[in-house]
Amino acid sequence: GQQLNQSPQSMFIQEGEDVSMNCTSSSIFNTWLWYKQDPGEGPVLLIALYKAGELTSNGRLTAQFGITRKDSFLNISASIPSDVGIYFCAGNLPNSGGSNYKLTFGKGTLLTVNP
């Protein structure tokens, strides 16, 4: 199946630092989504992007839909301990299968924040 390449796989940072992670693909996507998953819980939607070039913020989080529609990044500013978790990107391919509502997921970035 279609792959989303998410990097880095893991990050260890100090509290207060800024963080950047990204997803790339060889195919174009109609939608880019970013999720966060805390241990023992389900992924929670952070940001949804629908147009090439779109830049959207949610508090200290900022995400962008790449101009080529083949990539997206997520930035976290001034990290805090509760930012710890796994961050997933996901995208929706044009006319994906029998339904337009299937997502392709990256394998996640594990973020550790040292107080």
Next chain:
Amino acid sequence: DAGITQSPRHKVTETGTPVTLRCHQTENHRYMYWYRQDPGHGLRLIHYSYGVKDTDKGEVSDGYSVSRSKTEDFLLTLESATSSQTSVYFCAIAGGRGNEQFFGPGTRLTVL
């Protein structure tokens, strides 16, 4: 938060036994999904539903079946559980602006 519940939250069973996991939503969303999450593989789609009694296979559907007789409930059945089906299972629903999916809390299944 989207109203999604999964039951049971934890289950231990033996190889060869049938297992059914339930996903229940209160959002009246049309689309529902079952994923499994395993280390190194991320989230993989098992089956999904695009309406009552309308379902289709995902990328890892072998050994699983689903049913949706009501909008609010989506059942995942392992006909004869195997150790390779030990995993965390997540249900999701599609709502909001089209492709946004919202996830349930997960079911941790262990097959001995």
